[in-house]
Amino acid sequence: MDEDLRERVRREAEVDALYNALKHGSDAQVGALMGPMMGENPEFREHGDEVPGVVAPVVEDVNALSTEEKRERLEELAPERLAELDAEDEGEEHPLPDLPNVEEYDEVRMRCAPNPNGPWHIGHARMPAVIGSYKERYDGWMLVRFDDTDPETKRPLDWVYDQVLEDVAYLGFEPDEVITASDRLDTYYEYARDLIEMDGAYTCSCPAEEFSELKNSGEACPHREKDTETVLSEFESMVDGEYDSGEMVLRVKTDITHKNPALRDFVAFRIIDTPHPRPEAEDYRCWPMLDFQSGIDDHLTGVTHIIRGIDLQDSAKRQGFVYDYFGWEYPEVVHWGHVQVDEYDVKMSTSTIREKIEAGEFDGWDDPRVPTLLSTKRRGIQGEAIVDAMVELGTSTSDVDLAMSSVYANNRDRIDDESPRCFFVSDGVELPISGGPDSAHPPVHPEHEERGERDIPVGDAVLVEEDDLPEPGEKLWLKGYGPVAYDGDALTVTDDDIDLVREQDVDVVQWVPADESVPVRMRTPDGDVSGRAEPGLAEYDADQTLQFVRVGFVRVDYVAQRATEQSSGDKPRDRHEDEESVVYYAHP
Template structure:
């Protein structure tokens, strides 16, 4: 099975290669370095790099860096790191800004051929005339005047936004994108990669096809929002192929696929920036966010993200993907690799009245349905912590945890039964219980069998932990429901608990993912956790209803 699931794009690639349209498949992942990548970008990354691997081709990481006002070196470096973390190695790392000289030469060719002109209209007036299908009063400038003005624009003689270079196509075209689109604008701002060399910068619709053509891209893959832009893509290539040093053929073609849209979150850079800059989250790697850096810090593995893309498929049908599917994929990825250990999120102390001293029991890391070997010594003592929610003074019908007159087994250890409840100010402060003799590792031979099994840790040995429980960032599937998306933020997207975990975790590599039995999948936070002050992130909860 290939990295990319069989879809309409793989069929196109197979046909093109079979018929000899291209000698080799060449794709590119072309992010704009104006923010951090999110899980929506993972579909494009897996598609472009995966196709190259599946068909023995090449895939470049190419920064579409044509806007000096929003782009940063910080974002560019983070993008490459995220791509490599996902498991892909670019054949080349390229910059659109390295082609600015070539793009400028091509713009001069279009002007000389009467296919581009300089427009002085204010942006609002230009937008109005385009909407009405009317030409600009500057459309009929002579070639000589347009050449002079554009060269003066490039020399920095005019202020930002005062003039643009437009393609001379058709002001009444039914495809709005072809109504004399803007090719260049003036921006007096330094570029993070190109420096101060330029004050005219190409627009995406002009730059992107040229970048692909220069690099020898065969299949230019983008999301459906650029479907109407394909007409400009083709116009630029058809009018410049064989000119300004560009080949006559083969030329690239654009194909569109549906973007990845996920419930209970936002996949818009603009909205993500509002969350970060507004202080609603701590930073771009806050595990509540859908950025790849945030998912990485939360503990999600790249294998899970690649599998999520594979399961959701590649098509032209736009659909909202439920967060439950991502959670299911993450659980499926972690289940066979996460050793089982014991931890308590909301501790309630239990004192065993008939047990003195301590002992260490051998506890397996893996359940019976996972054929792996491995165990660790688990300390047992006269004082334990159990989960507060595992006890009830007035249990409902069917209760399978600790309660008056009801025995439970401590996972890997003894059966206990309640003797007394110590309360303070109306709240349960402490439980007193007794060990049922002869029940270590087996059901009691006599008397009632335990109703259920609960987890625990030794109060004498357990390590204190700050547990961070990450939930969905928004309360609604569609955060825009009801207006401003910030109004639907989930106030419980992060819950912090002070609990304990068994001491064996300190002997493991810091990046070990665990299943805390009956609680979920966790790992140590890679930024804040230290051996003397453990912090553990919940990567994903267990499947609903899994806990006994």
């Protein structure tokens, strides 16, 4: 990042931090600033790893100001933002806009409706994040409904039902009720029969291409005027599985001359020969289309507010015809744009991810290169960090971008204080070292002296990253150990003090002992990195988050068993050569 761009980041961060601190009457948070700032300044995104480091000291300086000083500074930098603050009504502010007409309902009831054809990717998290947040805000009710009525093109995976509920819990929410559409076929059949008796639906055996031509020209299907008894009989034959796929459908009568051809006499039920993977539903062949099934379920479960993509506006209109037949009141609808997530190379699509896993390009749904919640969880990213970033995007009808750097900033705020420090070296150069103490004792956490120190044996040689080595004849500061001179082949401890770093711009670098260090494989979104960590890593349990100094935060996934062998002395010495430990990289 060049200095001009760095200065722009500082200026934007200062204005946003001042505004947020004054608006909420509390300290500004780096994580809360990142999403909106990245969204409004796309040119910042390619420097996402650097931006939080530029923003953090700015936020710290802002938080040190008094309220009056903050107001004066904001008026100096962005008087229009201060005017905006002063014009706002008093009262509690929410990142999300008010839901429409909530005062007309005894309870706000909302639903997430996942298709269990694969575990959730990060984009899917927006729905439960926003609905769960509205539930908390309005003391409302939340349903998880599995829309699994397409056993062919969106074939469910049996393990995904439980996984989605685990993902909801990972994001910090608990549904009030869980239902599965494939358990409710008989209910949908009953409402279809009622609709037929109202002359609101008819069975149609037109080939798809033939009906499409009629529909597009505004001409009625020749089957549209069948008598009710015939339609009921043919629908029962559909239910009994007497037709082949594509041979017969049930259509809802709408307006065959409607200006939008997509709304003309749409399909409510069709035949699918592929058995459903759930044993409870494998014998069914007559399956409802999503618009019919979802509309019926929304009414029966008392849903008051629906959030759906702007591309699904026709769904609400199709369902509106069914609601009109039954005399029901349609729920309030909020349409929003798509969310795009940066950083990942793979398309944010369940089917695409599934294909790449099956082709062996990824290890599984929790591969760190895959944009799934299984992956972010394994990397040590807390669900609440994703929720906060999603909520900050609001519910705009425009497409929005989620910068993963905002998720990382949120997560950093949550785990930094609880993450012990640890040294890790990749591409290490082994160098003899002499003239200093036998061990180093850096703090477990630099901001918490009470947590004690790490004991790192130095031995006869250390590993230092090749890129960190100075020119021969220059010096280094081994972090937590002290100053050393480098002659091109070895390191020698010197008696310099910290002014060496402050005044001579000597680098402070991480290192590990050559003999006692632990082999580690660090799994990252860019591929695996092999290296070695200080021996204390072997003492941590799986799921512990650590900060690899100057590298980033990681989650311990697996710790190799420590074997021992007899040394030349009396005590056995630890060996870590047999198997490597594994950590997952979270973020800088």
